[in-house]
Amino acid sequence: MSASRFRFPHVEMPEVAVQLRAEVREFLAEERASGGFVPMADCWASAMSPEYSRKVGQRGWLGMTWDKQYGGHGRSFLERYVVTEEMLAAGAPVMAHWIADRQSGPQIIKNAQPHVRDQIIPRIVAGDCFCAIGMSEPNTGSDLASVSTKAEKVEGGWRVNGTKLWSTGAHGCDYMITLLRTAPPDAKARHEGLSQFIIDLKSPGVQIRGIADIGGQVHFNETQFEDVFVPDDYVLGEVGQGWQMVVGELALERSGPERFLSSFIVLQEAMRVLVTNPSDKTREVLGQLVAKIKTLRRMSLGIAGLLEEGSSPEMEAALVKDVATRFEREMLEKLRSILPAHILAASNGLLPTLLREGILRVPSSTLRGGTNEVLKGMIARQLGMR
């Protein structure tokens, strides 16, 4: 067994990224001061503001790494990392554009028909077009090969029937990148017969129903398709190649700093409140949390370095997602233990809200984007243990 199969290269931030960080911080401070947003825990999956996303697009911070010829900004993965990291650390309302910027855009650039790509990508870059992920179904989660929502060939396109579940943000999105069955299941070739489609969520026959989470917030949905027509040119890549595309997309889905920074705003706000006269226990807990977060950041940044060099760091992303999402649970528990009620009550009101939202949201972190048990299986295989 060799841990060296995982690579986490040391990354020095280039000067351009250091300057960019200052710009992003200034923008965030202005937005917050002018009431443009109130910080939220788990902002990338729960704080949707198309207006804010448009402002981010106007700054040139969406589609940052995409080729200029497609409407992107041709910047580095490290520059994009700085922007996403700062937005998450501030708890900014980035949900509307998050999925399109992270994974749907790259998928569309690589696999869509040129005219479809040219129609959608500039709008994503402008913060004017948002996407959802349609992989899971009522009876399909970890085992994506069992997808049963069907696309049947008809004149000029495909007719789609079935239900997708847990579709984050679909209620505010324009398109769903959807994994569909285009051929009957074959027990001997389970990953075949699947294809990816770009489905316009305004199409007749699409019904989106919000699902409230444990805290009563509606951020994910049940999306039903009833005889929905999808034109031929909205198939992504080749018919039957859906599985390979989904695997590539999951690497992007799991590789970003949101996997360890979803609750960072809670830690930051707690530290601001606890900094006067901390007890020994408080110092110890905060010290441990900061040390762990620094290590996770070092690993996460290494993944951005691998993306920059053109690698597909699927295994590194799985490892960081597993460790980081468990850390986020631990962090909120520990913060709760060192924040007595009188300190919470004396804070300006933001901390109790952030802590409550963080605690209610964190159970989802070890499920969404692939459960930790499934990630551990992948890691074990990579280490030659299974």
Ligand SMILES: Cc1cc2nc3c(=O)[nH]c(=O)nc-3n(C[C@H](O)[C@H](O)[C@H](O)COP(=O)(O)OP(=O)(O)OC[C@H]3O[C@@H](n4cnc5c(N)ncnc54)[C@H](O)[C@@H]3O)c2cc1C
């Ligand atoms: C907040 C949130 C947002 C989400 N957003 C989206 C979205 O936008 N689009 C989308 O398509 N999906 C989304 N999902 C769905 C998510 O991807 C699935 O919940 C996840 O893949 C697990 O699937 P499942 O819930 O069906 O559980 P199951 O796959 O049924 O798993 C049940 C349990 O069995 C375990 N298990 C399953 N297989 C294995 C295995 N091989 N080895 C060991 N243990 C195993 C799991 O770890 C889990 O504990 C979201 C989920 C959440 C919680």
